[in-house]
Amino acid sequence: MPADKTNFHDAIIIGAGFSGLYQLHQLRDQLGLEVLVVEAGQDVGGTWYWNRYPGARCDSESYYYSYSFSKALQREWRWTERYAEHGEIRRYLDHVADRFDLRRNIRFGTRVRAARWDDGNTLWEIETEAGETLTCRFLITAVGCLSAANVPDIPGLGGFSGQWHHTGRWPHEGVDFTGKRVGLIGTGSTGMQAAPVIAAQAAHLTVFQRTANYSIPSRNRPLSAEAWAEIQENYDAIRTKTITSSNGHPFEVFDKSALDVSPEERDARYERAWAEGGLGFRASFNDLLKNKAANDTASEFIRRKIRAIVKDPEVAAMLTPSDHPFASKRPPVDTDYFETFNRSNVTLVDVKAAPIQEVTAHGLRTSAAEYELDIIVFATGFDALTGPLLAMDIAGQNGCRLRKDWAGGPRSYLGLQVPGYPNMFTITGPGSPSVLTNMPVAIEQHTQWITACIAHMLAQGFNRIETSLAEAEAWGAEVNAAAHATLLPLANSSWYLGANVPGKPRAFMPYAGGMAHYAQICAEVAQDNYRGFTLGRVPGG
Ligand code: NAP
DSSP: OOSOOTTEEEEEEEOOSHHHHHHHHHHHHTTOOOEEEEOSSSSSOTHHHHOOOTTOBOSSOTTTSSOOSOHHHHHHOOOOBSSOBHHHHHHHHHHHHHHTTOGGGEEOSOOEEEEEEETTTTEEEEEETTSOEEEEEEEEEOOOSSOSBOOOOOTTGGGOSSEEEEGGGOOTTOOOOBTOEEEEEOOSHHHHHHHHHHHHHBSEEEEEESSOOOOEEOOOOBOOHHHHHHHHHHHHHHHHHHHTSSSSOOOOOOOSOTTSSOHHHHHHHHHHHHHHOSGGGGGGSTTTTTOHHHHHHHHHHHHHHHHHHOSSHHHHHHHSOOSSOTTSSOOOEESSHHHHTTSTTEEEEETTTSOEEEEETTEEEESSOEEEOSEEEEOOOBOOTTHHHHTSEEEOGGGOBHHHHTTTSOOOBTTTBOTTOTTEEETTOBTBSGGGSOHHHHHHHHHHHHHHHHHHHHHHTOOEEEEOHHHHHHHHHHHHHHHHTSSGGGOTTOGGGTTTSTTOOOOOOSOOSOHHHHHHHHHHHHHTTSTTEEEEOOTTO
16 A cells, blocks of 8 residues: 555446446455446446437347346346336446445546556556546456447538537437438447437438448337246346356357258248347357358348338348348347338438548538538447547556557457556456457456456455466467457458557457357466466565
8 A cells, every 4th residue: 555545445446337336346345445436427327328329228138238146136126128228227227326335436527537557556546637646456447348439530520510429428418309400420230229219300311321231120129027027037047048158148049050951941040030139130040150151141131121121222222231241240239220211201321432521511521412411420339449448548567558559459368457557457358258248247257257356366465466468469369269260350340340440450359259168268267376367465565
């Protein structure tokens, strides 16, 4: 502990979303540590605090997009819909914060500007944007994977006379689209959720699409009393399935190749999955993400659906993806997305054929035409995984800087720790399964592992843990190999690869070897005396 104990904490956690809240609960209430959470927003919620755009809801199903660590919490919280809307998820996290009395250790409205490792004193110094300095033994980033908004640098945006908003920074008071001409840029998960809701309110919606995208209908519905009773009865089995699966969802993967059944059986399976809705479509066969020919059958099925839904054949052709296999980019699920293009107040513009050139005072100009708009909505995604970490100026041992060390792509051991940055843990960091899973499953695994690791250190009298460049490089090779055993790298413009942000190094960032397999590796590392980490006690700490 430093001589000046003011502002010293055993651990500082950055972020009060799903991961920060649970990490706080564990370190404070299980280990008895003195913990501070610093959060830029004015309340808990993380991604759900910021993403309040029309149509925002989770596309993992509510009853398993939730914490599993407390059975009492699981019993008392009643989800109302198959897919929870953003407000309901915030209410849930509010409830969690109150139920576990977490707010007293969270400082809201506090954004971290920089963090610096003090080797002599074995502690981290955190500098907030308000200029305050805090110190801690352990620094834990719980900053989310998709929290650094990506607003494209389009000339003229500053001179736009209307309103513009990025979906990930949506105004809390909402945006009234009534009678407005709205332009929506982006057709990923977010744009596909927002378009139908905006179209229902706006005078006119123009969707600017660069890449056509696959989507599966969500089939959202209220959770009936019977459905809820069944979930409650089966919760243990559901949770077991999520942690033993490859992506944190309790889906039963049909254990056959799409190529090993007749075309009739294949289509019947796809039809059933389409009617059931949601990300479970990927579980129709066991090789959709591994075998291109198998994947082609699913991709083609969805293309046929798009052509059947969209009445204008030219618009349908524009909406039909052809440049990447289904699910090689994160697959969206939607409510009436393709149907929206049958509305008379919706226009689709292909901005790959005619790129956006500038924002004018009154709208958008592409190389082919000008569009008058009152509101522009940027559903243009995020500087994923590394962006939220690199938004802070993090300095490690011997003056190393994360921004410099990761200039060629992230280097991390297990996505948990970066060489050169002792005592810093990155929850769902690059190199871990994170975004390839149902996030709460990845978050619970990481935070529990970190808690057990710190408990072990305390029990052994250790005050320092670090990994090495060799370990990070070896793990990086595993991450790369795992990605290349799938079709994921075939999507050239995917944010998994960093390809959506100009100038970002191309590296496949999440670990694609499967959640259960990854958790097993982490458990073995811990059992094997934290293999790949060096733990010790140094003076000064
Ligand atoms: P995204 O998947 O990165 O999609 C961004 C969209 O904006 C793409 O269509 C992209 O086109 C387009 N775009 C980006 N820059 C552009 C430019 N300069 N000009 C024209 N178009 C541009 O972002 P997202 O939709 O926000 O989704 C990100 C991730 O957040 C999802 O994949 C998912 O993991 C998560 N998410 C989850 C939920 C949920 O329900 N759980 C909901 C929303 C989002 P290109 O494809 O050509 O790059």
